[in-house]
Amino acid sequence: MLARTFLNIFVFVLAVVGIYAYVGQLVPQFEEHPPKTRTITAETDRDELSDIGQELLRGKGGCLVCHKDSETGNTRGPDLRQSAAVAANRKPGLDAEAYLLESLIDPGAFVVPNYPNMMPSALKPPANLTPAEVKAVVAYLQVLGGAEPTAVVTVEDIEQSKRVAKGDHRGRALMDQHSCTACHKVEGEGGEGGIAPDLTEAGGRFEPEAILRKLNDPAAWVTPGFEAGIMPSFDEAPPGDLHEIVAYLSGLAGKSYSPTGATSPWSHEGVRLGLVIFIANGLMLGALAWARWREKRGAAR
Secondary structure: OHHHHHHHHHHHHHHHHHHHHHHHHHOOOOOOOOOOOOOOOOOOOHHHHHHHHHHHHHOOOOHHHOOOOOOOOOOOOOOHHHHHHHHOOOOOOOOHHHHHHHHHHOHHHOOOOOOOOOOOOOOOOOOOOOHHHHHHHHHHHHHHOOOOOOOOOOHHHHHHHHHHHHHOOHHHHHHHHOOHHHOOEEOOEEOOOOOOOOOOOHHHHOOHHHHHHHHHOHHHOOOOOOOOOOOOOOOOOOHHHHHHHHHHHHHHOOOOOOOOOOOOHHHOHHHHHHHHHHHHHHHHHHHHHHHHHHHHHHHHO
């Protein structure tokens, strides 16, 4: 009887595994690799810079929504194949490179005749290019127009680009939204008047939980040398905003903090998988115990 029970269980398990294996074979198998990261440095040569600029113009920059850099494309904006060729004659006092830079950073400074003034700065949404990336796009536009690329990325461009990248964190934007930077300085910005401490190093001095407590209860402590009672309460701020700010400030010190707050251990995939295996094994053992009990009960009769 027991041998038959084990045989039934073995056949059942074999059938289930076979079904999953068969279904798995029906699903197309493919391998996908993430795109290679192209990093711009002050040592990036001009040819590579131009290649990166092409990728940015066609991708992140979103330029082809209005422009075209080939025979086909949109004509809401000027044909980019002609940009470098006419750049030197667009605006008195600006050479080709300077004009292309200005046209990306401050498009409204000179609007090409017969086109509307509708282009946002490449440094702002939706493009959000960094200064180094803008130089890369200029290099591509020069090559596209048949000229030698003259755009050069400087160390200053790289440093400014790093600051811009950090500013992309939602927590940094929320600090502006909730007027934190009206009193506090962070990464060299805001905090006019020095009435509140610089928060750039706050993540290094305090653990994330302590920063969150300070945001929820401004009176929790007062930094020596600063007046008490100035910091307003965040009672009406969404809790998610506070977690984002904590994640940003902690990240400046290299600390990791989930913007969703303290996550449950059950959210970890490994823990959930282990729980499923534990339950499955428990059910299997329970089935065997039940079969054994049934066998003993039958023998007793």
